[in-house]
Every structure is written in C-alpha cells, then in structure tokens.
Amino acid sequence: MNSKWFVAAVTGVALSACGPAQILGADDAIVKLSPIEGNPSAGYLTLRGGSEDTQLVEISSKQAERIELHETIKENGLSKMQSLENVDVPAGENVAFEPGGKHLMIWGVNKGAAQKGEIKLLVKFANGEIFRIPAKIEHMGTSQSMHDGMDHGEMDHGKNDNDNEAMTSDTGEQTTE
Numbered sequence: 176m177n178s179k180w181f182v183a184a185v186t187g188v189a190l191s192a193c194g195p196a197q198i199l200g201a202d203d204a205i206v207k208l209s210p211i212e213g214n215p216s217a218g219y220l221t222l223r224g225g226s227e228d229t230q231l232v233e234i235s236s237k238q239a240e241r242i243e244l245h246e247t248i249k250e251n252g253l254s255k256m257q258s259l260e261n262v263d264v265p266a267g268e269n270v271a272f273e274p275g276g277k278h279l280m281i282w283g284v285n286k287g288a289a290q291k292g293e294i295k296l297l298v299k300f301a302n303g304e305i306f307r308i309p310a311k312i313e314h315m316g317t318s319q320s321m322h323d324g325m326d327h328g329e330m331d332h333g334k335n336d337n338d339n340e341a342m343t344s345d346t347g348e349q350t351t352e
C-alpha cells in the first residue's frame with residue numbers, strides 16, 4: 176500500500192515539472208487606436224505564465240513612440256489609472272490585460288502600422304525571455320470595409336514591381352516581338 180502511494184506521488188511531481196502544461200509567452204494582442212491624434216491608444220493582451228514564476232518588465236515597439244503598463248483601479252468609488260513598473264506572471268497562470276483592468280497605453284503609433292492594421296510588440300520578461308508578437312490594430316469608429324480597401328492597395332504594389340521589370344528589358348538592345 177505504502178509503495179503504491181509513493182509511486183503516485185512521484186508521478187504527480189514529474190508531470191507538473193515536465194508536462195506540456197504551459198510555455199511562457201503572450202497572445203491575443205490588440206490595439207484600439209485612438210481617433211484623436213496625440214491621445215494614447217489602449218492595448219490588451221494575455222500573458223501566459225511558463226514553468227516558473229516571472230514578471231513582465233516591459234512592452235515596447237519600434238512602431239510606437241512610447242508604451243506604458245497601466246492598471247485601472249477603483250479608489251473611493253472613482254476609477255483611476257496608475258502606471259505599473261512590472262506585472263507578476265505566476266507559473267502556469269494567464270494574466271489578462273483587458274478593459275477596466277490592466278492595459279497598455281501606447282503613444283505615437285506609426286502611421287504605416289496603423290494603415291496596415293498591425294503593430295509588432297516586444298514583450299520582455301524578468302527571466303530574460305523576449306517575445307515579438309503581432310497586435311491587431313482596430314480603428315475606433317471605422318468600418319471593416321476600410322481594412323479591405325487597404326489590403327488591396329498592398330497587392331497593387333507587387334503588380335507595379337513586375338511592370339517595372341518588363342519596362343527595363345524593353346529599353347535594352349534586344350527587342351522583343
């Protein structure tokens with residue numbers, strides 16, 4: 176009997192230590208672009224805790240001027256924002272950044288990124304791991320059809336490149352018939 180219990184206990188430990196459970200990372204990033212130039216945009220994502228406790232220490236982007244970690248808190252019935260130095264990410268747990276709670280404040284989103292509808296974020300953890308993840312940019316108060324129009328614009332670019340190549344060969348000495 177005793178030995179049976181012992182085996183069960185050891186197996187349990189092995190599973191929690193080496194199981195496929197959770198790998199540190201960040202998912203589902205989204206940026207709600209402020210329609211007012213100069214105002215910060217809000218960002219949300221989910222941090223995925225890994226096999227050990229760590230902390231989120233910074234989120235940055237080459238496509239934005241500044242990104243801060245914020246939290247909306249209630250104080251005396253009023254909600255206000257405070258900035259966070261870092262955020263605990265316990266092993267195996269998800270930490271959500273969502274409206275009304277933790278969030279990103281993003282200043283100066285690059286216009287090209289805004290048009291493309293995507294911004295790359297660098298997510299840095301205290302254990303030294305850095306993840307580069309895409310965040311979908313949502314334009315507040317614009318319709319989905321506007322996004323579709325922009326995608327078509329990008330495709331036209333590729334077509335123009337091919338046209339240029341054809342023109343170059345036309346100017347050469349060999350003539351095509």
Ligand SMILES: [Cu+2]
Binds near residue numbers: 246278279280
């Ligand atoms: Cu804020």
